[in-house]
Amino acid sequence: MIRYVFNRFLHMVVSLFVLISATFFLMKAIPGDPFTAEKKIPEQILQRLYAQYNLDKPVFEQYLLYLKNILKGDLGISMKMLNQEVTNIISQTFSSSLKLGVVAIIVAVIVGVALGMLAALYHRKLIDNVAMVMAVLGIAVPSFVVASLLQYLLAYHWKIFPVMGFKGPMNYFLPVMALTASPIAVIARLTRSSMLEVLHSEYIKTAKAKGLSWFEIVSRHVLRNGILPVITYVGPMTANIITGSVVIEQIFGIGGIGKQFVQAINTRDYPIIMGITIFYGVILMVARFLTDVAYVAVDPRIKLAGRKGD
Amino acid sequence: MLAANNTVKQAELKPEDFQTIGNNHKEAEVIQRESLSAWQDAWERLRQNKMAMTALIIMILIAILAIVAPHLVPYTYDSNDLMSTNKPPSWDHLFGTDDFGRDVFVRTWMGARISLIVGLAAACIDLIFGVIYGGIMGFFGGRIDNIMNKFSEILYSIPYLLVVIMLLVVFEPSLGTIILALTITGWINMSWIVRGEIMQLKSREFILASRSMGADWKRLLFKHLLPNAMGPIIVTVTLSVPSAIFSEAFLSFLGLGVQAPVASLGSMINDSLTGWMYYPWRMIFPALVISLTMLSFNIFGDGLRDALDPKLKK
Numbered sequence: 008m009i010r011y012v013f014n015r016f017l018h019m020v021v022s023l024f025v026l027i028s029a030t031f032f033l034m035k036a037i038p039g040d041p042f043t044a045e046k047k048i049p050e051q052i053l054q055r056l057y058a059q060y061n062l063d064k065p066v067f068e069q070y071l072l073y074l075k076n077i078l079k080g081d082l083g084i085s086m087k088m089l090n091q092e093v094t095n096i097i098s099q100t101f102s103s104s105l106k107l108g109v110v111a112i113i114v115a116v117i118v119g120v121a122l123g124m125l126a127a128l129y130h131r132k133l134i135d136n137v138a139m140v141m142a143v144l145g146i147a148v149p150s151f152v153v154a155s156l157l158q159y160l161l162a163y164h165w166k167i168f169p170v171m172g173f174k175g176p177m178n179y180f181l182p183v184m185a186l187t188a189s190p191i192a193v194i195a196r197l198t199r200s201s202m203l204e205v206l207h208s209e210y211i212k213t214a215k216a217k218g219l220s221w222f223e224i225v226s227r228h229v230l231r232n233g234i235l236p237v238i239t240y241v242g243p244m245t246a247n248i249i250t251g252s253v254v255i256e257q258i259f260g261i262g263g264i265g266k267q268f269v270q271a272i273n274t275r276d277y278p279i280i281m282g283i284t285i286f287y288g289v290i291l292m293v294a295r296f297l298t299d300v301a302y303v304a305v306d307p308r309i310k311l312a313g314r315k316g317d
Numbered sequence: 318m319l320a321a322n323n324t325v326k327q328a329e330l331k332p333e334d335f336q337t338i339g340n341n342h343k344e345a346e347v348i349q350r351e352s353l354s355a356w357q358d359a360w361e362r363l364r365q366n367k368m369a370m371t372a373l374i375i376m377i378l379i380a381i382l383a384i385v386a387p388h389l390v391p392y393t394y395d396s397n398d399l400m401s402t403n404k405p406p407s408w409d410h411l412f413g414t415d416d417f418g419r420d421v422f423v424r425t426w427m428g429a430r431i432s433l434i435v436g437l438a439a440a441c442i443d444l445i446f447g448v449i450y451g452g453i454m455g456f457f458g459g460r461i462d463n464i465m466n467k468f469s470e471i472l473y474s475i476p477y478l479l480v481v482i483m484l485l486v487v488f489e490p491s492l493g494t495i496i497l498a499l500t501i502t503g504w505i506n507m508s509w510i511v512r513g514e515i516m517q518l519k520s521r522e523f524i525l526a527s528r529s530m531g532a533d534w535k536r537l538l539f540k541h542l543l544p545n546a547m548g549p550i551i552v553t554v555t556l557s558v559p560s561a562i563f564s565e566a567f568l569s570f571l572g573l574g575v576q577a578p579v580a581s582l583g584s585m586i587n588d589s590l591t592g593w594m595y596y597p598w599r600m601i602f603p604a605l606v607i608s609l610t611m612l613s614f615n616i617f618g619d620g621l622r623d624a625l626d627p628k629l630k631k
Binding site: 025 | 471472475477478479482486487559566567572573586587589590593594597600604607608612615616
């Protein structure tokens with residue numbers, strides 16, 4: 008178990024290192040530097056600017072400096088917004104993204120599991136069919152399409168929810184709906200198929216034979232075992248919700264990291280793009296690492312396999 | 318027959334009703350039913366799946382429209398008419414016009430064309446690269462497999478869309494660079510599928526038989542292993558098309574897709590966001606086409622999986 012966790016941890020660190028190096032060298036591969044395109048800057052000022060951004064040093068030295076700064080939690084300074092530190096920009100905008108993301112993850116898990124469970128318990132009945140049609144739609148329709156349609160129908164046409172902004176609890180509904188459409192679909196499908204498997208297994212028959220009530224069987228045995236595959240999806244779901252929030256924040260005018268990211272892409276503000284990429288990378292890889300560990304901790308059956316595999 | 322039997326409680330049979338036909342060994346060997354190959358069998362199963370067949374028809378329709386539709390109307394995707402901007406759908410402009418007076422019908426189908434090109438090209442590259450890489454991993458195993466697998470695992474654990482965004486920020490977005498960026502980690506999934514299949518097939522008896530008759534690795538790989546792994550490979554390719562289409566739309570939504578005035582469904586939806594309250598048709602038609610495309614590919618892929626591997630069906 009400890010060896011497995013250590014291995015996963017090492018794996019995460021190596022992946023992060025590759026991501027950081029890749030972002031750095033990709034940014035260096037861009038022809039010219041951030042100041043060449045702008046109107047003629049006097050030579051001395053240019054030298055100062057180079058020195059400020061460490062651009063006057065050899066590439067490899069810049070790379071080492073960059074790595075060192077990241078370890079200290081310093082992601083550099085924005086090139087377009089005057090004297091704004093990238094870490095500052097991230098910490099200022101992170102709270103709205105975090106709130107939205109956490110709510111979305113909780114809603115996705117609860118609704119997804121409930122939907123999948125209903126579908127499994129009423130297998131081949133109306134609920135099952137409706138849930139599975141919804142699941143296919145949720146997987147197939149891109150989140151920004153869902154968001155735009157929701158905004159048009161529920162906010163503009165029927166005026167149930169506010170169109171934009173992120174102030175009160177009512178502002179959460181539409182972005183969360185748009186963000187969770189596809190995770191809910193995936194979770195519902197995962198839960199349904201694993202629950203169906205569990206429902207047909209021998210120990211459920213035993214539980215029935217022991218005279219347990221239907222409620223006890225479902226809550227004690229079916230749910231506990233059927234929910235296992237959902238845990239493996241937590242890592243990918245985090246990725247899904249983060250990438251989703253990049254466009255969702257844009258559509259609903261939420262001042263989170265995603266919006267900042269899009270803005271940085273449009274203005275080609277490289278330090279911010281790099282910083283947010285690395286920040287996202289850290290969140291996603293930590294989420295994946297925790298998923299791996301949680302799965303081994305929860306499911307005793309795969310412990311051995313994990314030891315052997317790594 | 319059944320209805321008639323239901324009225325009779327027990328069939329009244331007399332000894333005369335039976336006759337001896339003897340033990341004819343020759344006839345026992347005759348194949349009564351037309352023999353079906355595995356592929357015909359799968360096709361038969363697929364044909365009975367109404368959802369999958371509907372999806373297939375929609376896919377074909379979308380493909381035909383994407384090829385033909387732009388030639389049916391007297392406009393091109395970039396011909397603007399500033400006298401008729403943001404016009405609602407009419408007989409002149411089936412899907413209406415956008416803020417430059419460009420015909421949304423032509424632009425939607427040009428966008429669908431780009432979506433399909435990106436989806437199919439990315440899937441093809443994933444297929445070729447994934448099969449070669451996964452084939453080598455699965456076939457040779459041991460240390461080669463270990464190293465190659467570690468490499469692909471690390472590449473895979475770097476968030477996909479972040480890499481793609483980085484690449485497109487650095488290289489000017491065009492159709493080629495988008496496809497390249499999408500395939501840079503897209504092949505990994507395919508390689509794992511192929512690896513798993515080949516590892517599993519490698520230990521089967523028919524491979525041992527072929528090996529014992531002196532087949533070399535080329536024959537083993539191309540005559541025995543890959544054809545038998547074809548089912549999962551086809552399913553993975555089909556399902557990787559919609560995810561590539563989604564990624565392309567997502568990127569053009571962010572402004573990292575094909576550059577204006579070329580139309581892409583994602584960028585059309587993004588452009589329409591500024592005025593969707595007044596001009597909803599600018600969003601609805603591209604949104605409908607991209608959703609239908611992804612939906613039909615997903616449903617068809619699911620149907621294919623059920624048809625090719627009935628064991629997996631739940």
